[in-house]
Amino acid sequence: MSSSKLAKWLPGREVRVRRLQRKLSQAAVGKFVKRTDQTVSKWEHGLKCPDVGQMWALAANLGMDDELRDYMIQIAENEHEQNFQADRRFNALCLSMAERTNRVILKWETNYIPGIAQTWAYHFHFVLPAADGTLEQANRGWTFKDERQTTLLCRADCPQVRLLISSYALDNLRYLSAADRDEQLARLHELDALPNWEIRIVDGPYPEGANSFDIYKPGGAEFGSPPFVYAEVWDASWCIEEPDRIARYDELWQFLWRKSIPLREFLND
Numbered sequence: 001m002s003s004s005k006l007a008k009w010l011p012g013r014e015v016r017v018r019r020l021q022r023k024l025s026q027a028a029v030g031k032f033v034k035r036t037d038q039t040v041s042k043w044e045h046g047l048k049c050p051d052v053g054q055m056w057a058l059a060a061n062l063g064m065d066d067e068l069r070d071y072m073i074q075i076a077e078n079e080h081e082q083n084f085q086a087d088r089r090f091n092a093l094c095l096s097m098a099e100r101t102n103r104v105i106l107k108w109e110t111n112y113i114p115g116i117a118q119t120w121a122y123h124f125h126f127v128l129p130a131a132d133g134t135l136e137q138a139n140r141g142w143t144f145k146d147e148r149q150t151t152l153l154c155r156a157d158c159p160q161v162r163l164l165i166s167s168y169a170l171d172n173l174r175y176l177s178a179a180d181r182d183e184q185l186a187r188l189h190e191l192d193a194l195p196n197w198e199i200r201i202v203d204g205p206y207p208e209g210a211n212s213f214d215i216y217k218p219g220g221a222e223f224g225s226p227p228f229v230y231a232e233v234w235d236a237s238w239c240i241e242e243p244d245r246i247a248r249y250d251e252l253w254q255f256l257w258r259k260s261i262p263l264r265e266f267l268n269d
Contacts (some may be wrong), residue, residue, distance in 0.1 A: 012049075158195070
């Protein structure tokens, strides 16, 4: 099996982002791990992945928190395996970075409003009770979602964002108060009105097994990720890199898109 391109891309992107935030040269970062600036350049361009020992040093010197550090180490330990499997929270860090760089972001959601389009009230009054999590987990989750939303909306290159949402997910808004429901619908309308966003609704049945997934493509972005599909179950998630599997998810996406209805049209019916 081919080695993982994502395992080379993601750590390098984290290194680059944090290096630039701290106004460090590649040579300065190289000194943290006794490597040259050429090695750091290879990391940042996704040509090579730091090893586990280097990742520990990079995390300590570039301000990575424990969660991100542990995720980066897990990637380094499994860099030769495609379709990286990890806890959903861990792989969400990969999605967050892809949303900072990639120019094509496609999401299909069966049960919930996608996180990048949720309101505070929806997160706390619907997602939290459904997940039966703690308030601390909910607060951390909302901070993460809010950061992802802000990052996407502040991007100057206007990435193409396409959201497919099942009518079932919209039906679930009835469990919110009228004010919370109206706020969430207004949020969807606001995003759908942006020139680079489009939200459509899949009304009625969809293919068996067509559970929620995301597709990320670089779309010509210089530092974009390799194409990948994100899929999850309750206790695990995967970033799928195999081209033939990505192609099958692309076909499913196109099928769902063709049978979908524009958000405004669906809500006006």
